[in-house]
Amino acid sequence: MSERWIRVARYEQLPEREGRAVTVGEKEIALFNLGDRVLATDNTCPHKQGPLCDGIVTGSSVVCPLHGWKVSLEDGCVQRPAGEPHQVRTYPTAIVDGIVEVQLPVVSGFSRTS
Amino acid sequence: MKRLVVVGNGMAGMACVEQILKYPRQFDITVFGDETHVNYNRILLSSVLAGEKAEDDVIIHTPEWYRTNGIDLHVGVRIVDVDSIGKTVTGNDGSCTPYDTLLLATGSSAWLPPIDGLEKDGVFAFRTLGDTRELIRRSAPGVKAVVIGGGLLGLEAARGLQVQGCDVTVVHLMPTLMERQLDPDGGQYLVGKMEEIGIRVLLGRTTIAVLGNGHTEGVALSDGSHLDADIVVVAAGIRPNVDLARKAGLTVNRGIVVNDQMETSDPDIFAVGECVEHRGVCYGLVAPLFEQGKVLAATMTRRRGPDYTGTVQAAKLKIMGVDVFSAGDWSEQNSEPVRYEDRALGIYKKLTLREGRLAGVILVGDTSDSHRYMEWLRTGTSLAEQRRHLLFPPPAADAGQDVAEMQDSATVCGCVGVTKGAIIEAIHDKGVCTLSQLKERTRATSGCGSCTRLCQDLLRAVAPDFEEEKKTVICACVPFAEEQLREILRSQRLKSVQEVLEIYGNGIGCEVCKPALSYMLDMLWCGDHDEDRSARFINDRVHANIQKDGTFSVIPRIRGGVTTPDELRRIAYVADKYHVPMVKITGSQRIDLLGVKKADLPKVWADLGMPSGQAYTKGVRMVKTCVGTDFCRFGTQDSTSAGIELERRFEQLFTPHKVKMGVVGCPRNCAEVTVKDIGLVGVEGGWQVVVGGAAGKSVRKADLLTTVETTEEALQAAGLFFQYYRENANYLERTYDFVERLGIEKVRKETIYAPAPVQEGLLDRLQKSKARAKDAWHEGQTPRHPTQFIPLVPLEDVSGALA
Numbered sequence: 005m006s007e008r009w010i011r012v013a014r015y016e017q018l019p020e021r022e023g024r025a026v027t028v029g030e031k032e033i034a035l036f037n038l039g040d041r042v043l044a045t046d047n048t049c050p051h052k053q054g055p056l057c058d059g060i061v062t063g064s065s066v067v068c069p070l071h072g073w074k075v076s077l078e079d080g081c082v083q084r085p086a087g088e089p090h091q092v093r094t095y096p097t098a099i100v101d102g103i104v105e106v107q108l109p110v111v112s113g114f115s116r117t118s
Numbered sequence: 119m120k121r122l123v124v125v126g127n128g129m130a131g132m133a134c135v136e137q138i139l140k141y142p143r144q145f146d147i148t149v150f151g152d153e154t155h156v157n158y159n160r161i162l163l164s165s166v167l168a169g170e171k172a173e174d175d176v177i178i179h180t181p182e183w184y185r186t187n188g189i190d191l192h193v194g195v196r197i198v199d200v201d202s203i204g205k206t207v208t209g210n211d212g213s214c215t216p217y218d219t220l221l222l223a224t225g226s227s228a229w230l231p232p233i234d235g236l237e238k239d240g241v242f243a244f245r246t247l248g249d250t251r252e253l254i255r256r257s258a259p260g261v262k263a264v265v266i267g268g269g270l271l272g273l274e275a276a277r278g279l280q281v282q283g284c285d286v287t288v289v290h291l292m293p294t295l296m297e298r299q300l301d302p303d304g305g306q307y308l309v310g311k312m313e314e315i316g317i318r319v320l321l322g323r324t325t326i327a328v329l330g331n332g333h334t335e336g337v338a339l340s341d342g343s344h345l346d347a348d349i350v351v352v353a354a355g356i357r358p359n360v361d362l363a364r365k366a367g368l369t370v371n372r373g374i375v376v377n378d379q380m381e382t383s384d385p386d387i388f389a390v391g392e393c394v395e396h397r398g399v400c401y402g403l404v405a406p407l408f409e410q411g412k413v414l415a416a417t418m419t420r421r422r423g424p425d426y427t428g429t430v431q432a433a434k435l436k437i438m439g440v441d442v443f444s445a446g447d448w449s450e451q452n453s454e455p456v457r458y459e460d461r462a463l464g465i466y467k468k469l470t471l472r473e474g475r476l477a478g479v480i481l482v483g484d485t486s487d488s489h490r491y492m493e494w495l496r497t498g499t500s501l502a503e504q505r506r507h508l509l510f511p512p513p514a515a516d517a518g519q520d521v522a523e524m525q526d527s528a529t530v531c532g533c534v535g536v537t538k539g540a541i542i543e544a545i546h547d548k549g550v551c552t553l554s555q556l557k558e559r560t561r562a563t564s565g566c567g568s569c570t571r572l573c574q575d576l577l578r579a580v581a582p583d584f585e586e587e588k589k590t591v592i593c594a595c596v597p598f599a600e601e602q603l604r605e606i607l608r609s610q611r612l613k614s615v616q617e618v619l620e621i622y623g624n625g626i627g628c629e630v631c632k633p634a635l636s637y638m639l640d641m642l643w644c645g646d647h648d649e650d651r652s653a654r655f656i657n658d659r660v661h662a663n664i665q666k667d668g669t670f671s672v673i674p675r676i677r678g679g680v681t682t683p684d685e686l687r688r689i690a691y692v693a694d695k696y697h698v699p700m701v702k703i704t705g706s707q708r709i710d711l712l713g714v715k716k717a718d719l720p721k722v723w724a725d726l727g728m729p730s731g732q733a734y735t736k737g738v739r740m741v742k743t744c745v746g747t748d749f750c751r752f753g754t755q756d757s758t759s760a761g762i763e764l765e766r767r768f769e770q771l772f773t774p775h776k777v778k779m780g781v782v783g784c785p786r787n788c789a790e791v792t793v794k795d796i797g798l799v800g801v802e803g804g805w806q807v808v809v810g811g812a813a814g815k816s817v818r819k820a821d822l823l824t825t826v827e828t829t830e831e832a833l834q835a836a837g838l839f840f841q842y843y844r845e846n847a848n849y850l851e852r853t854y855d856f857v858e859r860l861g862i863e864k865v866r867k868e869t870i871y872a873p874a875p876v877q878e879g880l881l882d883r884l885q886k887s888k889a890r891a892k893d894a895w896h897e898g899q900t901p902r903h904p905t906q907f908i909p910l911v912p913l914e915d916v917s918g919a920l921a
Contacts, residue, residue: 010912010914010916011912011913011914012910012912012913013910013912013913014913017904017905017910018905019651019652019903019905020652021650021652021653022651022652022659024905024909024910025909025910026909026910026911026912027909027910027911027912028912028916029916029917035910052666053667053668054666054668055664055668058656058659058664058668059629059656060628060629060632060633060652060653060654060655060656061652062626062627062628062629062632063626067628067629069655069656069664070664070666072629103913
């Protein structure tokens with residue numbers, strides 16, 4: 005198993021302080037434009053699998069639209085309810101020439117040129 | 119009995135016939151109208167175009183009215199000739215009808231300027247219901263419309279087309295808008311207002327040609343530029359229809375010449391309305407028609423009635439949110455002008471005075487005093503006494519009081535009788551430092567509560583340990599009570615959530631305060647705020663209700679619960695086409711399509727072709743109705759029509775919490791309106807308006823707000839409460855909590871019993887908001903952001919790549 009940077013969106017496709025989902029293979033990744041950077045997580049709330057991309061962004065956290073769980077976009081930790089051990093997977097991101105890239109796990113041997 | 123033939127089935131002719139019918143019957147009446155409708159209110163066509171009124175709402179006389187009054191009505195027949203010797207009229211259907219008395223009420227037609235290509239498909243005048251229907255049919259989001267003419271009619275047409283979704287440009291020959299009603303300054307203010315609501319205005323330009331091959335594709339202007347246009351509306355002025363009068367040999371100048379008794383040069387032929395010229399003036403507005411009709415009816419029935427001496431010309435632009443009023447002679451020749459203007463607020467007022475009396479008035483941006491001025495114009499009141507308060511009403515006795523200027527013996531709380539001295543004593547001697555302590559100690563503010571601000575000011579000024587109370591603070595991000603926050607946003611003219619958070623909050627905000635602030639800004643600025651979708655809950659970003667699996671529910675608006683087979687077929691078609699997993703009849707007499715994917719929402723809305731039912735938002739939900747007098751044996755009021763109108767008036771607006779309404783035609787209450795936020799209960803001879811009902815988490819019987827006679831009064835009372843709730847409730851406070859918190863007496867006092875200016879203010883702000891409100895589902899076609907509905911796809915092929 006290795007990891008690879010995947011070009012998932014153009015920066016202007018992401019409105020500031022909102023989330024958007026991108027489907028990469030079988031995975032739904034939520035992207036959040038925080039103004040100075042873009043953060044990426046799995047698009048699934050650990051509570052009842054709500055779409056985090058549709059939540060309201062508060063600072064560098066998002067509030068799930070279904071039942072209000074609050075998840076840090078920095079490390080994926082659940083901040084509310086307090087003491088929840090669940091964590092949402094986060095992914096490294098970069099913005100290169102206006103393109104948002106996310107580092108995702110890939111099947112080894114898969115090459116970029118395909 | 120003499121035979122009266124009326125040529126023209128419009129407002130002027132029928133207003134006169136109505137007056138004639140008030141006298142003992144002298145005539146057999148035959149009416150010819152070249153349109154195929156009964157008499158309707160032509161001045162409301164712009165409201166029909168703007169979707170504020172349905173066609174039926176503008177009908178003045180139903181076919182039944184003609185029947186009951188024994189009037190022989192011929193619609194779709196144009197009278198083409200008059201033989202004033204043989205006393206007959208000839209119709210374009212070949213008919214020849216004899217008359218003893220002839221009334222010409224032929225009105226006016228659109229004046230068509232010399233423009234090439236006006237015959238092309240897509241070019242309209244805006245004069246008839248037929249024109250209006252066709253314009254509505256052709257309007258859609260993205261359709262480009264050009265309106266030629268920046269007068270009253272042109273601007274109203276422009277707004278109507280815009281509401282229908284068109285991109286609208288007004289092209290006007292003169293350097294300012296509405297130059298017949300406004301001076302150049304007033305016209306400039308109006309330009310600003312029109313552009314503010316999103317209508318482009320091009321001044322000082324002539325249209326020289328309509329372009330296109332058979333169908334309109336654009337217009338060419340005198341400055342060499344071109345505009346794209348799918349629709350062109352010509353509203354460049356009107357011309358009295360005088361052909362028949364000429365054929366009858368009457369004296370005709372610009373219009374048919376009439377004297378002060380409304381007689382023409384032929385003793386058996388009369389004329390009324392826009393086709394006549396009286397003392398050199400041809401009127402193009404509605405008020406003169408009625409005044410002329412009254413005088414003419416007296417003359418025709420050989421009574422020596424009052425003379426017609428002309429009408430004070432007054433015009434009001436019927437565009438909600440763009441307030442324009444003009445009356446009398448506002449030219450500054452031989453008059454003293456009195457002006458006020460405020461560029462930031464877009465308010466311009468000018469009065470002209472002659473010999474200490476009002477001669478003319480122009481109001482742009484604030485027409486709340488138009489009644490006062492109209493009264494002064496009509497009565498010719500001497501204004502010596504009002505001289506200091508011409509532009510603003512004299513300040514109310516209690517306004518502008520500064521705590522420091524008040525004497526200790528002055529009453530602060532009039533309800534309970536607490537003086538300033540008593541409050542200061544409580545602060546100093548009893549250590550009172552909060553409002554609730556003050557209330558507990560002195561009972562000040564416990565009556566109507568209108569002295570709360572004053573008490574707070576006193577506390578702030580006097581109490582050494584004054585504390586702002588924190589319990590009503592929205593959240594920690596913006597630590598202010600909502601009431602206070604509303605005042606801050608208003609006075610500081612803040613228009614965006616982010617701005618508020620940065621100046622008065624922690625700069626970040628959260629899921630509690632962001633939607634609340636979004637609501638407040640929308641309400642305070644009547645929709646003219648900087649909308650920030652990131653501050654909205656997902657439902658208000660995609661205009662649908664999110665479900666547990668992340669799909670959405672779609673509920674189209676079905677006003678009053680009254681639908682049509684055609685709508686039902688479309689709903690069924692959509693349900694099939696998009697494999698909607700559940701179609702459900704809701705408790706609100708609507709149909710819910712559950713399980714729609716976000717990406718399908720725009721297509722679903724387009725296929726439904728129905729407006730959003732707002733079932734996902736804190737806003738106006740619906741009006742549930744019973745069958746009412748149309749079919750029900752027991753109905754005492756037409757509940758469905760009233761319900762549909764109620765829904766039309768408030769729909770698309772946002773509220774502190776959801777607002778569910780209902781209308782029933784009798785006290786059997788089949789639509790359960792006594793547990794609705796706002797309800798109308800039909801009783802014999804009138805309506806009860808009830809508010810603050812609930813049948814949710816808690817059950818509460820609605821309180822009676824008022825009992826009124828007419829449907830219009832009921833809708834008005836509902837409007838007062840509705841706006842009062844919008845402005846004063848805390849976010850997420852349902853009407854039943856709101857009414858209970860304030861008490862129905864206070865609610866009545868501040869709505870239906872409030873002084874006229876307060877009521878007008880509430881209704882005016884309601885109308886302003888309504889003017890800006892749009893069907894949210896238009897965003898399906900014109901999204902606010904390119905990826906609002908469309909899911910992102912990676913920019914490279916990743917098939918098989920991911921673990």
